[in-house]
Amino acid sequence: MSKGINLKELSQRLNLSQTTVSRALNGYPEVSAETRKRVAEMADTLGYAPNSQARRLATGRSMAIGHVIPRSIHEMMNPIFLEFIAGAGETYSDHGYDMIISVVEDNQEEEAYRQIASRKKADGVIIHGPANNENRHRLLKELGLPFVVHGRIPGAETETSWVDLKNQRAFERATNLLLDLGHSRIALLNGLEHMDFAHRRRAGFEAALTERGLSADPALMRSADMTEPFGCDNALEMLGYADPPTAFLVSSMISAIGVTRAAGQVGLRTGKDISIITHDDALSFLPNSGEVPIFTCTRSSVRYAGQKAAELLLDLIANPANGPTSLHMDAELIIGQSTGPAQT
Amino acid sequence: MSKGINLKELSQRLNLSQTTVSRALNGYPEVSAETRKRVAEMADTLGYAPNSQARRLATGRSMAIGHVIPRSIHEMMNPIFLEFIAGAGETYSDHGYDMIISVVEDNQEEEAYRQIASRKKADGVIIHGPANNENRHRLLKELGLPFVVHGRIPGAETETSWVDLKNQRAFERATNLLLDLGHSRIALLNGLEHMDFAHRRRAGFEAALTERGLSADPALMRSADMTEPFGCDNALEMLGYADPPTAFLVSSMISAIGVTRAAGQVGLRTGKDISIITHDDALSFLPNSGEVPIFTCTRSSVRYAGQKAAELLLDLIANPANGPTSLHMDAELIIGQSTGPAQT
DNA sequence: TCCGTTATCCAAACCGCTTTGGATATTGCT
DNA sequence: AGCAATATCCAAAGCGGTTTGGATAACGGA
Numbered sequence: 083m084s085k086g087i088n089l090k091e092l093s094q095r096l097n098l099s100q101t102t103v104s105r106a107l108n109g110y111p112e113v114s115a116e117t118r119k120r121v122a123e124m125a126d127t128l129g130y131a132p133n134s135q136a137r138r139l140a141t142g143r144s145m146a147i148g149h150v151i152p153r154s155i156h157e158m159m160n161p162i163f164l165e166f167i168a169g170a171g172e173t174y175s176d177h178g179y180d181m182i183i184s185v186v187e188d189n190q191e192e193e194a195y196r197q198i199a200s201r202k203k204a205d206g207v208i209i210h211g212p213a214n215n216e217n218r219h220r221l222l223k224e225l226g227l228p229f230v231v232h233g234r235i236p237g238a239e240t241e242t243s244w245v246d247l248k249n250q251r252a253f254e255r256a257t258n259l260l261l262d263l264g265h266s267r268i269a270l271l272n273g274l275e276h277m278d279f280a281h282r283r284r285a286g287f288e289a290a291l292t293e294r295g296l297s298a299d300p301a302l303m304r305s306a307d308m309t310e311p312f313g314c315d316n317a318l319e320m321l322g323y324a325d326p327p328t329a330f331l332v333s334s335m336i337s338a339i340g341v342t343r344a345a346g347q348v349g350l351r352t353g354k355d356i357s358i359i360t361h362d363d364a365l366s367f368l369p370n371s372g373e374v375p376i377f378t379c380t381r382s383s384v385r386y387a388g389q390k391a392a393e394l395l396l397d398l399i400a401n402p403a404n405g406p407t408s409l410h411m412d413a414e415l416i417i418g419q420s421t422g423p424a425q426t
Numbered sequence: 427m428s429k430g431i432n433l434k435e436l437s438q439r440l441n442l443s444q445t446t447v448s449r450a451l452n453g454y455p456e457v458s459a460e461t462r463k464r465v466a467e468m469a470d471t472l473g474y475a476p477n478s479q480a481r482r483l484a485t486g487r488s489m490a491i492g493h494v495i496p497r498s499i500h501e502m503m504n505p506i507f508l509e510f511i512a513g514a515g516e517t518y519s520d521h522g523y524d525m526i527i528s529v530v531e532d533n534q535e536e537e538a539y540r541q542i543a544s545r546k547k548a549d550g551v552i553i554h555g556p557a558n559n560e561n562r563h564r565l566l567k568e569l570g571l572p573f574v575v576h577g578r579i580p581g582a583e584t585e586t587s588w589v590d591l592k593n594q595r596a597f598e599r600a601t602n603l604l605l606d607l608g609h610s611r612i613a614l615l616n617g618l619e620h621m622d623f624a625h626r627r628r629a630g631f632e633a634a635l636t637e638r639g640l641s642a643d644p645a646l647m648r649s650a651d652m653t654e655p656f657g658c659d660n661a662l663e664m665l666g667y668a669d670p671p672t673a674f675l676v677s678s679m680i681s682a683i684g685v686t687r688a689a690g691q692v693g694l695r696t697g698k699d700i701s702i703i704t705h706d707d708a709l710s711f712l713p714n715s716g717e718v719p720i721f722t723c724t725r726s727s728v729r730y731a732g733q734k735a736a737e738l739l740l741d742l743i744a745n746p747a748n749g750p751t752s753l754h755m756d757a758e759l760i761i762g763q764s765t766g767p768a769q770t
Numbered sequence: 771t772c773c774g775t776t777a778t779c780c781a782a783a784c785c786g787c788t789t790t791g792g793a794t795a796t797t798g799c800t
Numbered sequence: 801a802g803c804a805a806t807a808t809c810c811a812a813a814g815c816g817g818t819t820t821g822g823a824t825a826a827c828g829g830a
Binding site: 098099100101102105111112113114117136138139140141142 | 777787
Binding site: 432433434444445448449452476477479480481482483484485486 | 785787788789790
């Protein structure tokens with residue numbers, strides 16, 4: 083059973099005031115080295131640990147970061163979200179912060195933020211999955227709640243702090259690689275395009291095509307939650323065309339796996355008869371590494387993004403005066419087994 | 427900007443004592459209906475919300491549930507873990523609880539629990555991924571921290587609360603199905619067997635074989651983190667045997683996908699030349715549904731498990747006197763496209 | 771030796787809410 | 801009418817820390 087010793091008892095045992103004990107433990111200078119040592123030892127042997135609620139109340143800081151995720155979070159986001167969370171969580175615990183996650187009804191997201199602010203549940207929040215018509219940042223600004231965006235809010239790049247990768251550039255490079263390999267019928271299996279990242283990826287895809295005087299064929303572009311069947315079903319359909327694509331650019335490993343399944347079903351060899359480039363978030367349960375990875379990919383660790391976003395946020399909380407900062411990461415373009423020259 | 431109105435100010439505006447206002451808002455009977463209404467309205471228009479830290483300090487309950495996850499959480503658990511968390515999170519927010527997640531250094535797990543207890547960070551915790559030599563439940567008992575296990579702790583089934591599925595039975599049934607289809611060379615691609623769930627699944631697999639006078643071939647059993655390459659690589663190797671397996675029993679959809687990839691590479695048709703049964707946690711980004719699912723599987727929603735585990739825990743916290751309870755769920759055995767009679 | 775510093779430590783206020791122990795006004799009964 | 805029971809409401813005491821505003825003692829320089 084936890085004895086539950088508190089500051090008062092501890093100070094009595096030491097014949098000291100609560101003030102002194104508190105200061106000794108928190109490293110304030112107005113306490114002698116000897117006393118500090120005595121306090122530390124007694125605290126240790128008695129197993130004293132400050133009650134976090136009390137401390138939070140007294141200091142006014144909740145020492146927690148909130149993440150609110152809508153109940154029906156879009157499917158594809160799931161594993162990516164977790165990986166991000168894991169990264170952010172590491173940073174938090176390194177800095178003594180708690181991570182609190184609120185899973186809320188879809189229409190309750192705003193209310194959740196309001197509660198976090200009014201009940202002082204967290205000192206800041208992270209915005210996940212910014213969309214095209216985003217307004218969470220306005221709400222948070224109004225609430226005076228510091229925040230960092232994972233991704234970018236179109237039109238608010240300079241007034242918000244964010245961590246994002248260069249989605250457009252990544253997909254532009256990937257498309258160029260496919261074009262260089264001689265592919266001209268390239269399919270795009272993208273995430274939901276009202277999400278900012280997907281929107282940018284498509285822009286990159288189209289830009290590369292336009293650059294070469296080509297234009298994207300609407301029949302070869304699909305957009306949805308990036309599940310495995312999404313990849314398989316659409317690839318099957320497209321491969322049945324009279325003029326089928328010879329390459330696929332896919333926004334997620336999960337869907338890319340679906341594409342390979344489709345290819346297998348119709349007897350096409352991935353990397354030979356058909357090429358695939360996927361974005362790789364470096365999810366730990368879906369490794370795509372080794373000398374020659376399974377998939378040629380644009381890769382960027384979302385876990386790292388989580389760490390960095392958390393760092394930016396904690397920094398923002400510690401120095402509210404600092405203006406917004408952001409981290410704009412490049413994705414690596416890595417050659418794997420899933421690409422090869424177009425068959426003619 | 428959040429005005430940050432508090433109880434004191436609210437009560438002054440109403441010409442009432444804090445006591446009365448507090449009681450009115452919290453539904454205590456010693457306040458007239460009229461007053462209660464007046465208070466509610468004023469609170470609403472002024473946007474009053476109680477400071478959660480203060481409330482927690484005063485009530486002594488932190489209204490939060492802790493989940494501590496080691497930094498290097500085994501790969502396969504990742505997506506499953508998130509789905510569980512999502513389920514639990516729904517229950518928490520329905521009951522006004524917060525979910526706090528601590529991502530800690532592997533050797534800091536015990537310390538994390540101690541801190542949760544001593545600093546009163548949470549009213550209870552969930553134990554994830556119980557292993558064979560488990561002792562977290564002892565620590566938590568010693569700390570007086572209520573908990574529920576996701577899975578079972580061998581030897582502590584009656585003294586702890588837990589939510590688990592009948593892993594052994596599920597895999598025994600799956601194996602029997604394969605045997606009924608005429609397969610006799612069956613491979614088992616399992617999770618890490620020091621994890622309780624994997625241990626039980628293997629037991630079920632072996633029991634079914636033994637029942638028919640067969641015995642498991644060690645060359646056909648593998649155990650590791652359930653990644654996609656784990657499935658592919660091992661399947662490739664086994665399919666190269668002189669006496670290759672004709673069926674695979676796999677502990678995770680992710681690895682099962684790897685097996686199909688391997689099959690494709692060596693020109694075998696899944697469901698015809700080779701059969702696969704996988705366990706399906708019903709992950710949202712890996713749907714295996716439809717009239718005829720891709721994979722024949724043993725299915726059990728881990729999200730549901732999360733909801734239920736959370737319910738048990740909140741119940742345990744509310745009624746500490748109640749003894750341990752548990753939920754032992756059956757997995758469904760669902761026929762999909764990945765199984766067929768053994769080719770002779 | 772005297773006095774302004776400096777080093778240590780403490781009493782008490784405060785953070786914002788809940789809850790105990792009344793006080794006061796009504797109501798119900800005899 | 802007289803009195804116990806009931807309905808309402810309040811002052812004040814926590815909850816367990818942090819922090820302000822001194823008080824006291826030891827120190828250092830003229």
